[in-house]
Amino acid sequence: MNSHPVVFEQDGHVALLRLASANQLNPLTDELVDALVAALRRIDADPSIHAAVLMGSSKAFAAGADIAAMSKLDYASVFQQDYIGRNWDAIRTFRKPLIAAINGYALGGGCELTMLCDIAIASDDAVFGQPEVRLGIVPGAGGTQRLPRAVGKSMAMQLCLTGASISATEALEIGLVSKVVSGDKLLPEAMSMAHEIAAHSLPVVLAIKEAVNRSFETSLAEGLLFERRIFHAGFALQDQTEGMNAFLERRQPNFVNG
Structure with a gap:
């Protein structure tokens, strides 16, 4: 390259x-x-x-x-x-x-x-x-x-x-x-x-970019539904657990991008 x-x-x-x-x-x-x-x-x-x-x-x-x-x-x-x-x-x-x-x-x-x-x-x-x-x-x-x-x-x-x-x-x-x-x-x-x-969780960053871009393509109601489903899906990630635990424990998160 x-x-x-x-x-x-x-x-x-x-x-x-x-x-x-x-x-x-x-x-x-x-x-x-x-x-x-x-x-x-x-x-x-x-x-x-x-x-x-x-x-x-x-x-x-x-x-x-x-x-x-x-x-x-x-x-x-x-x-x-x-x-x-x-x-x-x-x-x-x-x-x-x-x-x-x-x-x-x-x-x-x-x-x-x-x-x-x-x-x-x-x-x-x-x-x-x-x-x-x-x-x-x-x-x-x-x-x-x-x-x-x-x-x-x-x-x-x-x-x-x-x-x-x-x-x-x-x-x-x-x-x-x-x-x-x-x-x-x-x-x-x-x-x-x-x-x-x-430095943030890669799957979360990808999801945020996708959701913001979706806002230009759909109605507000459809966009909010899309965002909600991605938000819900985030609870399947290890990085969600790590990020919230790190916040509660007042330390930097160690994301594994999964």
Whole structure:
């Protein structure tokens, strides 16, 4: 996995993935997205990894799609190849917590990739936007669907219809990211949060991610029922017994991830 265009590192129970295209703007080529999907699938299959951090280069998290390649496509080819859906949908099904550490540009597909992650932390120089309208095309990886769920209808309309960019501070204000830090603190902050998550029971962390994501797909009543059933199922875990006993005994729990 230590090869271009996605570089893999592991620190304890946390994986770090770096988008490392030869172009520092990290255009989201099929090659890059395929490599990212392959890395995420390996992480999902590795029981020693409990959480992951995804970051880009010093210039960009990802500055958008590969426009040079897209300009040569036609309807028949994109439909038959299931362009974007073919590999992007696999990112959505990644089961472990994925933290985006965003430096520089996160535009178009880069902004959509941000929203596919579970938590987004941005450096104070990060820039976000959905500029597809300026290219004469509709966002194709969630910009018109995940963005309204993240920031509300009015702001999503503004970003998608104008193609204008916003700063990291503005992204924090509208809820697109959860934290903004200086550039030198970006990776340490993201890794620290990932390690904090990874210290918890893995099956419980997986269940929480699944339940939160389910809230976007169902009614409140169905979502509450789903949450209740997962809550009930948790009482079959050794980690539930250990966690509650540790609380009562005022000590740190020793989770066995089962």
